[in-house]
Amino acid sequence: MSTTAAVAAVDLGATSGRVILGGLVDGRLRLRHAARFPNQPVRLHDGDRAGLHWNITELHRCLTAGLAQALQGEDDVVSIGVDSWAVDYALLRDGRMLGVPYHYRDERTNAGVAAVHGQVGPEELYARNGLQHLPFNTVFQLAADRAAGDLDVADRALLIPDLIAYWLTGHQVAETTNASTTGLLDARTRQWDTALMEELGIPAGLLAPVVLPGTRIGALLPGVAAELGAASDLPVTAVGSHDTASAVVAVPTREDSAAFISSGTWSLVGVELDSPVLTPESRAANFTNEGGVDGRVRYLKNVSGLWLLTESMRTWEGPGGTDAQRSSDLAVLLAEAAAVARSVPVFDATDDRFTAPGDMPARITAWCREHDVEPPRTRAEVVRSILESLAVAYATTIEQAERLSGRTIRTVHIVGGGSQNALLCQLTADRTGCTVHAGPVEATAIGNVLVQLRAAGIVSGTLESLRDLVARSFEPVRYVPRALSPTRGT
Numbered sequence: 001m002s003t004t005a006a007v008a009a010v011d012l013g014a015t016s017g018r019v020i021l022g023g024l025v026d027g028r029l030r031l032r033h034a035a036r037f038p039n040q041p042v043r044l045h046d047g048d049r050a051g052l053h054w055n056i057t058e059l060h061r062c063l064t065a066g067l068a069q070a071l072q073g074e075d076d077v078v079s080i081g082v083d084s085w086a087v088d089y090a091l092l093r094d095g096r097m098l099g100v101p102y103h104y105r106d107e108r109t110n111a112g113v114a115a116v117h118g119q120v121g122p123e124e125l126y127a128r129n130g131l132q133h134l135p136f137n138t139v140f141q142l143a144a145d146r147a148a149g150d151l152d153v154a155d156r157a158l159l160i161p162d163l164i165a166y167w168l169t170g171h172q173v174a175e176t177t178n179a180s181t182t183g184l185l186d187a188r189t190r191q192w193d194t195a196l197m198e199e200l201g202i203p204a205g206l207l208a209p210v211v212l213p214g215t216r217i218g219a220l221l222p223g224v225a226a227e228l229g230a231a232s233d234l235p236v237t238a239v240g241s242h243d244t245a246s247a248v249v250a251v252p253t254r255e256d257s258a259a260f261i262s263s264g265t266w267s268l269v270g271v272e273l274d275s276p277v278l279t280p281e282s283r284a285a286n287f288t289n290e291g292g293v294d295g296r297v298r299y300l301k302n303v304s305g306l307w308l309l310t311e312s313m314r315t316w317e318g319p320g321g322t323d324a325q326r327s328s329d330l331a332v333l334l335a336e337a338a339a340v341a342r343s344v345p346v347f348d349a350t351d352d353r354f355t356a357p358g359d360m361p362a363r364i365t366a367w368c369r370e371h372d373v374e375p376p377r378t379r380a381e382v383v384r385s386i387l388e389s390l391a392v393a394y395a396t397t398i399e400q401a402e403r404l405s406g407r408t409i410r411t412v413h414i415v416g417g418g419s420q421n422a423l424l425c426q427l428t429a430d431r432t433g434c435t436v437h438a439g440p441v442e443a444t445a446i447g448n449v450l451v452q453l454r455a456a457g458i459v460s461g462t463l464e465s466l467r468d469l470v471a472r473s474f475e476p477v478r479y480v481p482r483a484l485s486p487t488r489g490t
Contacts, residue, residue: 005078005458008034008070009448010063012084012160013243014265015039015310017059019066020442021074022449024458029449029473031442035066041103052106052357054088054160056097060167068228077230079452080168080220081239083246083444084160085265086181087138091145091154097163098154104136105356112144119199123283128196130187130276130289131180132301135352139183142202157206161241168236169218174208175238177245180291185210187276187289213240213293214455239451240293244268244300247415249293249447250440252471254464257410259398260300261428262443263418265307267390269397270300271407285400293451294463299405303393304349306418308386311360316379336380337387338423344385345373349393360386384423391427398432412436415443419477429479436479446470 006023019035039059043050071077090101102108113135116125122133131137138159145151158166159178166172179185179192184207186193194204211217215238219225225232240246247262251272262268276289276297290298313330347367354363361382368375376382394412402409412434414425419438429436440446450466453459459469 005076005456006074007079007081007237007449007452007456008067008077009239009445009452010067010080010082010164011243011246011442011445011448012059012063012082012164013039013444014085017063017066018445019063019070020445020449021070021077022445022453023076024453027472029446029469031445031449034070035062037062037066041105042100044100051108052103053100054103056090056101056160056163060164063164064224064227067230071228071230077234078456078458079235079237081237081241081448081452082161082164082168083239083241083243083448084164084178086159086178086242086244087134087136087141089138089141089157089159090163091150092156092158093154095156098150101160101163102141104141106136107356108144109135109140111147112140112142115143115147116140116200120196123280125183126283127278128187128193129183129185130278131183132286132288134302137183138181139200142184142206143200146201151201151203151206154206155203156208158208159241162208165217165236165238168220168224170221171218172208173211173215173217173238175215175241176210176212177240177291177293178242179207179210180289181242182207185291187278190291190295211238213238213245213451216455237452237455239448242290243444244298245290245292246445246447246451247443248272248296248298249450249463249466250443250470251413251415252437252440252467252474252476253411253413254467255411257408259401259409259412259434261394261412261414261418262416263305263414263421263424264416265305265310267303267305267394267418268298268300269303269394269401270298271401271405271409273297273299273405277404279404282404285404287400287404293447296463299401301397301400303397304354304390306421308349308354308360308390309383311357312382312386315359315361333380333383334421334423337384340380340384342381344376344381344388346392347371347373347385347389349386349389387421387424387427390424391431394428395431398434410434413476414438415440417441419443422477422479425477425479426482429481430483433481435481437476438479439476440470440474446474
């Protein structure tokens with residue numbers, strides 16, 4: 001990999017996972033992709049309905065095989081770190097998983113929302129946890145588990161990256177950036193709100209002790225080390241285990257006037273602050289205060305992302321489509337979408353109807369008809385409509401973030417997979433009136449790697465110093481607004 005020590009980043013996304021080695025070469029950060037694998041949910045019969053679950057055992061098999069492949073012939077790997085999507089978890093008893101973890105898009109949480117709000121109103125809940133209301137937040141999922149009786153037998157709940165770390169090391173922890181997405185972490189103290197848990201009937205001991213990014217969780221279990229071909233003392237290090245927390249570490253800027261968009265299955269749009277914003281206005285705008293690395297606050301809103309595109313492609317291709325074919329067809333459609341001359345509809349990309357898997361083009365058509373808007377007529381127009389709608393949602397969210405946080409935004413950094421979508425980046429520049437800097441693509445893995453390298457003493461300094469390293473290592477693509485919109489979000 002390099003002439004210096006390296007670390008292994010396990011980055012688990014909602015549609016795929018990867019194992020990436022990272023280290024310094026001639027003072028710059030370099031990555032090597034060791035493995036990539038799909039992450040496909042499964043439907044299982046849960047009593048009288050088909051529940052949506054993560055295929056967590058297959059995911060674990062793939063990531064351990066990926067780690068073994070990454071470590072083969074590498075004698076200089078000094079740490080492993082794991083990040084993933086937020087909110088989802090496994091229930092355990094005596095260290096054994098009790099069932100297959102639910103997918104956050106499963107419909108079971110509606111009753112959990114009602115149960116929580118019946119005990120603690122939305123205003124009080126926001127004042128305590130600072131979280132955007134999303135029906136799949138962990139607190140609502142746990143309320144659904146409580147109603148089903150599942151918490152009567154469980155003695156631990158581990159979020160997905162903490163579960164993987166437990167299977168690797170035997171140690172149970174809750175890394176703070178991901179813990180902050182549960183709705184059960186105090187927004188000010190960043191410790192578990194045990195009083196809230198008591199009010200909601202959630203056992204206080206159910207959640208593991210909170211640890212900060214950079215904490216050494218533990219060495220690999222002997223059997224795991226042997227399976228991976230790794231040194232017996234190779235540690236697993238807590239990183240920003242919520243993938244967005246790691247991605248924000250890799251936003252290459254020091255400017256207070258910059259907003260970020262972590263663009264993937266979801267788009268996380270916001271700014272980084274030193275303290276949470278817990279005002280009634282912030283709650284009404286549905287902004288969230290999530291934990292960041294080094295005690296920062298990721299003040300943002302979840303907006304639908306490239307999920308709208310991938311679900312549209314699945315609908316058009318049918319069940320026989322492959323990821324490779326989907327990528328090829330999307331490249332053609334993006335070129336056609338850029339050439340669309342007629343006006344396309346801008347729909348509300350945050351509408352709840354677009355959350356569940358299904359026929360996105362049909363849902364977009366239904367939304368348009370309900371709002372007396374002419375629907376897109378061709379596949380290229382659907383794609384252009386999706387990207388225009390996302391860009392408008394980004395612009396609206398950034399304008400809200402400015403007003404609520406007191407920041408003035410002049411530049412926007414798009415990181416993650418969406419940074420490769422040139423049309424989306426240009427439309428975002430046009431709609432926001434801000435210069436857009438796109439990249440790095442592998443921001444989540446980079447942030448994961450950087451926290452590990454710092455914990456190992458290979459790099460040092462503040463978060464800003466880490467971002468300087470990113471800026472020296474990866475050149476962003478710059479998009480300038482073609483015309484300033486008279487009003488953002490229109």
